[in-house]
Amino acid sequence: MQILQVNNLCKTYGESAVRVDALKNVSFSLNKGEFCAVVGESGSGKSTLLNLIGALDFPTEGNILIDGQNLFSMNEEERTIFRRRNIGFVFQSFHLIEELNVEQNIIFPLLLDYRKPNPNALNELLSLLDLQDRRHHLPNQLSGGQKQRVAIGRALITDPKLILADEPTGNLDSRNSMEVLDLLLRASRKYQQTILMITHNNNLAVSADRVLHVSDGCLTDLGETDKTEGGFRDEKLS
Amino acid sequence: MKNYLELVPHYIRVHRKQNRMSILCIILSVFLVATIFGMADMYIRSMILKTKQDDGNWHIALKHVSDETASMIAARPEVKAFSCYGVLNYRLDMDYTIGGKDTVICGVDAPYVTDIYSGVLSEGTFPQNEREILATSNVRKELGADLGSQISIRDSSGTETAYTISGFMENPSMILRKDVYGVMMNTDAFRSFFPNVTDGEPDDYNSVFMVQFSGHRHLRETIDDIKKQFSLSEEQVTEQAMLLGLLGQSDEGNLFMVSIYSAALLLSVLVLAAGILMIASSLNSNIAGRTAFFGMLRCVGATPGQIIRLVHREALALCGFSIPAALAASMATIWILCALLRFLSPKYFDTMPAFAISPPSIFAGILIGLLTVFLAARAPARKASGVSPLTAINGHVTAAPVRRAANTFFCKVDTSLGIHHATGNRKNFLLVTASFALSIGLFLSFSTTVDFMKHAISVLHPWTPDLSIVSADNSCTVDSALLTELAKHPAVKRIYGRMFAYELPAAANGSQTTVTLISYDDIQFKWGGKYLIDGSVSNAKDHVGTGLIVATPRYNSSSSITTGDTVALTANDGTQNMEIVGVVSECPFQTENGEIILCSEDTFRRLTGLSDYTVIDIQLKRSAADEDVDALRMAAGTDVIFSDRRADNQNVLGAGYAFHLFIYGFLILIALVSACNIINCVAMSVEARRKQYGCLRAIGLSARQLSRMVIAETLTYAVFGGFLGTGVGLFLNRKLFAMLVTTRWHETWSLPVSELCIILIVMILSVVLAVKKPLQNLREMAIVDTISGY
Helix, strand or coil, X not given: CEEEEXXXXXXXXXXXXXCEEEEEEEEEEEECCCEEEEECCCCCCHHHHHHHHXXXXXXXXXXXXXXXXXXXXXXXXXXXXXXXXXXXXXXXXXXXXXXXXXXXXXXXXXXXXXXXXCHHHHHHHHHHCCCHHHCCCCHHHCCHHHHHHHHHHHHHCCCCCEEEEECCCCCCCHHHHHHHHHHHHHHHHHCCCEEEEECCCHHHHCCCCEEEEEECCEEEEEEECCCCCCHHHHHHHC | CCCHHHHHHHHHHHCHHHHHHHHHHHHHHHHHHHHHHHHHHHXXXXXXXXXXXXXXXXXXXXXXXXXXXXXXXXXXXXXXEEEEEEEECCCCCCCCEECCEEEEEEEECHHHHHHHCCCCEEEECCCCCCCEEEEEHHHHHHHCCCCCCEEEEECCCCCEEEEEEEEEECCCHHHHHHCCEEEEEEHHHHHHHCCCCCCCCHHHHCEEEEEEECCCCCHHHHHHHHHHHCCCCCCCEEECHHHHHHCCCCCCCCHHHHHHHHHHHHHHHHHHHHHHHHHHHHHHHHHHCCHHHHHHHHHCCCCHHHHHHHHHHHHHHHHHHHHHHHHHHHHHHHHHHHHHHHHHCHHHHCCCCCCCCCHHHHHHHHHHHHHHHHHHHHHHHHHHHCXXXXXXXXXXXXXXXXXXXXXXXXXXXXHHHHHHHHHCCHHHHHHHHHHHHXXXXXXXXXXXXXXXXXXXXXXXXXXXXXXXXXXCCCCCCEXXXXXXXXXXXXXXXXXXXXXXXXXXXXXXXXXXEEEEEEEECHHHHHHHHHHEEXXXXXXXXXXXXXXEEECCCCCCCCCCCCCCCEEEEEECCEEEEEEEEEEECCCCCCCXXXXXXXEEHHHHHHHHCCCCECEEEEEECCCCCHHHHHHXXXXXXCCEEEEECHHHHHHHHHHHHHHHHHHHHHHHHHHHHHHHHHHHHHHHHHHXXXXXXXXXXXXXXXXXXXXXXXXXXXXXXXXXHHHHHHHHHHHHHHHHHHHHHHHHHCCCCCCCHHHHHHHHHHHHHHHHHHHHHHHHHHHHCCHHHHHHCC
């Protein structure tokens, strides 16, 4: 089942002499439960692509369908609510709300929807994130890895159609990076989550089901990864 | 670049946008201070002009002093002008007349018309000998006299003394009001003319000596020295308290002036505090946004002391543009106000310079501007110097750590976060709340000056006439047909008459009293309605046999007659009952004897049998000229007193305009600054969280929710600031009221409800305005741009 469909996406910044084509006719799609990595050099257009898919920015041309719905045919309010309910974000810099504790941060998207979290689901998620004993801690009392786990929890809580992770391990040491990646993989498997992760770490990219490469605004589908090379993943998941 | 501090101008040039808010805050603070001082300076100047014009440019008057002592005092180097001043028939009770009209006679020396009342001589010269006199201008107009004409003063015995007119004086308002003539002789002539005294002392000639000193700096010491040297008692030396007070030379024992100075000082401190808070919060926000920059400076070797110097230099560099801009704006404002005053009351303010420069305003603006900026920059500079070099290395700038989580239990999460944004950082919360509170406190404190104004200046009542035609013997003898005739004159705007029956014997509530009965026509009843305390004006107007009692506690505190009572009046050889149907607080007549009752003309005529008026009052159109007044005077005839009150009214209006303009100008400025302060606080708070808002928007916070969050934060400041400000403001209002009003007029303080409502409405409107622009910006912000550097 197709969750994400990107059609002929173009993004241009500036005009005439300062014109920059950040994305050129990008098209691809993702199926439900697929874990896809986007790799590329700095400035290649990875983040632009992620921002467009996350409806944080507007394309110059083309369209994006998530679960069959065109993001850019909605008005701002509808798009925000759609994003809140269907897209989870995991940022490199965590972007946690300093004024809310771990539990409040995780359930924040639900609170924005004026919904109450299911206590069992929340406990299960906290357990998956290994944050049960940190649930009332404030972000400034957490390590970097813990903060990113909270961010992942916040992305998972609404059971979104798509999770967008922008360099989720960029601010973490190797041990924490592995833990975060492992968590994303487990989530992808356990909740059948579709995940699109940006990274320029090829070692992490090979853990994904599929890898897309962006260079000079053009996207190339590198296809599915060789699962045998990602042995560490199976080992962790087992 | 030779010195690291030279970084400052480069930084300011490049980061103009970031500094815009700080510059605006400095401009506002300096503008406020400079305008306040400038307006106060202009007000004092106008008051000095008015006092010199109305009461004379003299500092002390000496009485019970011999001519010998007087000449010794006059010879002192500090004395600029010295004149004897004697007066005859001031109360019009000595029967001195010119052409049958009462005449006031003064005896003065030449400095009286050249220095003390310098504008009084309109034509001619001061009397050079005992046969010359100066006459008021109405002598020329009414008697057809001219320079060199002979006029005779007739005394009570019928003896006439002839004089030559050597000059004409402006008509003093009292001369026009009383419809009399005034003449002025030199002292020798006056003493020769003075009845029953020969070779007497000044006291015998009802004379005092007026002294004007040169320079204003050491008046106090000079006055004390004169008292000491000539052994003059307090009773012998009368100070012109108003002028001395305005010149800052009032006696320390003058509690009233001391109270005014104390109030001014307190208000200045409040303005200073508001400025410091406003600039400090702006600089704080600026510094907070540059933590990484300061970390980098620390990394490359800057000491905390150098960072402090850098921040101070930056703040002072901002003054380079802000202070001159604010001073220019304040000067322009003052010029506009002065021009407005000259336009509103040209006669009164014609001597006020159109483009006056106010040195106190410029000095205060620069001094307080620099002081405020320096004090305001202290805390941000310390904060900047405390930045860890690590912040530059890891690129991660942390705000003050959050100590407790937001409470999302009671409110929606957006509202809860908004409240938490306001209250999370206790220091910031206190600063912003205090800043809001200070705005309210400042307004409520300054608003006491309105109460002061209401007491300090007399106001024109709606019934105040420009001209009055009064029966010569206060009887009902002014023909009522005259009213109809004068009403036809094109210069007459309104004309209304009153009949008076003085001190009629009366009985009410079982006690005997006297009643002065006054008739009102429809327009006067309408005006009387504004002063109605109880009952109904229309009943008194429409029903014969009814009246309104005037409650004048100042004169008649024991009055027990009120609405519903019946007063038995003895008039027209009989006793008739009158029903009291209402109580009014004021009327155009005051008496210390008995009661005043206002009734319709029908009631008056039925009770007294009289039908003509005692007084006919006329209000003129704005376009009315002196020729119109002359025509009305001619029409009124010579059997009545024709009282011209235009000069008096102009004086009252002029003083009123000046005071209203300055007081309400102050209040509007403070309200404006309060509004700017609130808008500034909210804008800075939103700007400081811009990136966080971007992140929240990315994870699903809608624009509406974001608005709610910002509004909740602003309202939290507003509600707490409102309560704190109201408390502090009312306390200060009460204190200042006691200093400015109670000490002088013994009126007790009451809750300033309207002022409180005004400032709270200003605050609410400011909050609405404050959130409008940032919310619009936030709605338009590109989420990607705001989160990218986060």
